[in-house]
Amino acid sequence: MKLLIVDDDLLVCQSLQLLLGNEDDLIVMDTAINGQEAIEKCQKEQPDVILMDIQMPIMDGIESTKRIKKQWPHIHIMMLTTFQDEKNIRLALKAGAEGYLLKSASIENMAQQIRALKAGTVILDADVLKRITEPDKMLLEGLTERETDIVELIAQGLSNKEIAEQLFLSVGTIRNMLSVILDKLEIRDRTQLAIYYWQRKNE
């Protein structure tokens, strides 16, 4: 199986090459230091799988993934990055990447993961999956901490009673606070609040 490694950090390229060199069915055919170069390398000789960083000069991993998948849909692309930033995860997967692993995660098993990727499944770091299925904080300007907590819980679908139990407050207090929140955000009811939340959440 032919691999292409794309990372602007040469150290990363080298260590990956070393690491995968032991596996005799995996051949690191070449490396590239940015997305532009990756596309050129693909043109010369098409790899089966690309390990691609996201943050790179000239052309980033997302853009080049988009282009490569458009031209050669059969090439499998594994994003290999440092940060588990939700937006990037979504963008990468939307761009066509089939894998998303964190560099911090155990590198020992990467060979197996690459083989599975080639086999046609999607490979996700376990933490990454959590990020995209149950995401976290956002901007609710003008709200206090406690109020923000309540918004989060309402956006999870909890009733006032449940929120009260969760926060160890009385139901009346929750209702009062929600009333203040709705007033601040100029929104009518909890359902609209939940909608407000999720529409902004997913940009």
Added chain:
Amino acid sequence: MKLLIVDDDLLVCQSLQLLLGNEDDLIVMDTAINGQEAIEKCQKEQPDVILMDIQMPIMDGIESTKRIKKQWPHIHIMMLTTFQDEKNIRLALKAGAEGYLLKSASIENMAQQIRALKAGTVILDADVLKRITEPDKMLLEGLTERETDIVELIAQGLSNKEIAEQLFLSVGTIRNMLSVILDKLEIRDRTQLAIYYWQRKNE
């Protein structure tokens, strides 16, 4: 690596056993024909990975996944099912399954996927990922046209009264229909419905 196969279809169990028998690092330690039995087998001898069907008599794969992960978090569970029904995918992942493959997909590579699963990543069938990240088709399956209309309007934040005016129906009718919708989707109230809608709608 010790495997446990859980499927009420004996044919499936046998063919999987045969298929994986070639791989000498994978040992099918036992099989079970429902979730209840799977838990018992786990108690006797803990497998590294479980291949689990969803639809089974007595106790289904979701419920038993929940229980097994609660008791033995280190056991990796791969759902292996026929249908890519969005609700089940979400339920399975929520229950703690780390993998979700379709039986229809290429079985040849399953060994590699199992190894990758053991290594700690999440394994998803490529089509399955699409379902949960960009569901073109809303999972408003099972709802009639009218009911879908109402869901749409609730997701816009309208009250029952406003919906009634928009559709030229009585408020009572809207309330009844909403009641049916909530029942069908197994959801408690309009806020949760709006959340349900937007979580799937947005990317």
Added chain:
DNA sequence: AAAATTAAATGACAAATGTAACTACCAGAG
């Protein structure tokens, strides 16, 4: 120390929501 602010709670109230039971009409399948 006195005054002002804030977090938390109460009680009362109106409106909205969700459930249940039951009726009625219509269209299509068998």
Added chain:
DNA sequence: CTCTGGTAGTTACATTTGTCATTTAATTTT
């Protein structure tokens, strides 16, 4: 023709929701 399923409605009931006025305790400001 009967049976089913979808649409539409009514009444009744219990619960939840959102608003307001007011109180208390704690904290901060002045």
